[in-house]
Amino acid sequence: NAGVMQNPRHLVRRRGQEARLRCSPVKGHSHVYWYRQLPEEGLKFMVYLQKENIIDESGMPKERFSAEFPKEGPSILRIQQVVRGDSAAYFCASSPPPRSVSSYNEQFFGPGTRLTVL
Amino acid sequence: DQQVKQNSPSLSVQEGRISILNCDYTNSMFDYFLWYKKYPAEGPTFLISISSIKDKNEDGRFTVFLNKSAKHLSLHIVPSQPGDSAVYFCAASGNNFNKFYFGSGTKLNVKP
Numbered sequence A: 001n002a003g004v005m006q007n008p009r010h011l012v013r014r015r016g017q018e019a020r021l022r023c024s025p026v027k028g029h030s031h032v033y034w035y036r037q038l039p040e041e042g043l044k045f046m047v048y049l050q051k052e053n054i055i056d057e058s059g060m061p062k063e064r065f066s067a068e069f070p071k072e073g074p075s076i077l078r079i080q081q082v083v084r085g086d087s088a089a090y091f092c093a094s095s096p097p098p099r100s101v102s103s104y105n106e107q108f109f110g111p112g113t114r115l116t117v118l
Numbered sequence B: 001d002q003q004v005k006q007n008s009p010s011l012s013v014q015e016g017r018i019s020i021l022n023c024d025y026t027n028s029m030f031d032y033f034l035w036y037k038k039y040p041a042e043g044p045t046f047l048i049s050i051s052s053i054k055d056k057n058e059d060g061r062f063t064v065f066l067n068k069s070a071k072h073l074s075l076h077i078v079p080s081q082p083g084d085s086a087v088y089f090c091a092a093s094g095n096n097f098n099k100f101y102f103g104s105g106t107k108l109n110v111k112p
Helices: none
Strands: A005-007 A010-013 A019-024 A031-037 A043-050 A053-056 A065-068 A075-079 A088-095 A113-117 B010-014 B019-025 B032-038 B045-051 B056-059 B062-067 B072-077 B086-093 B100-102 B106-111
Touching (some): A005 A088, A010 A019, A043 A075, B010 B019, B019 B086, B019 B106, B032 B062, B045 B072, B072 B086
Parallel strands (some): B010 B106
Antiparallel strands (some): A019 A075, A031 A043, B032 B045, B056 B062, B062 B072
């Protein structure tokens, strides 16, 4: 009964390097959310994806950040040319396909990846 | 733009008493509200939710109250237990559930 898995749990990068964060959803879940949590703050929505499609990316910074959820394999959040301000905990959550447009399906969160930029 | 606010960063309560966690929001288009519990080094865990057509939802020791006119919701935990000590986040969404807005969290400490 595997829940949402994220790896790595901790990632250290130097300024200018690339960071790749992986999220494996609950088996059968087709939708993934990514959130960022800065120290002493709440989770901030970044992007909502279903397999092979971005549904809402209004929370993603316009540069350096991208996300994908391919047909096979985990969802990837990619941060290019990292800066110190990218240091944060990044959480993904998965949910099953919506039963209808206006029905809520519970999000199941992973344990997060803590990114530290030196 | 902080659309969901939790103004109390921390709360300390004696075991067996009631814990009341508060949350305010600014967007009248929010349709669905949730509470999550988070332990250190773990992801948030869903606790309880309420849709805007209701003003109360109860699940065991947990009750969420929604006051739409005041744009305020609260989570009541009765009786509080030491295992309830965690950070509690409230969150809100419109009716398409594409995007969720989280508050900054309230750290609850239940003293034995």
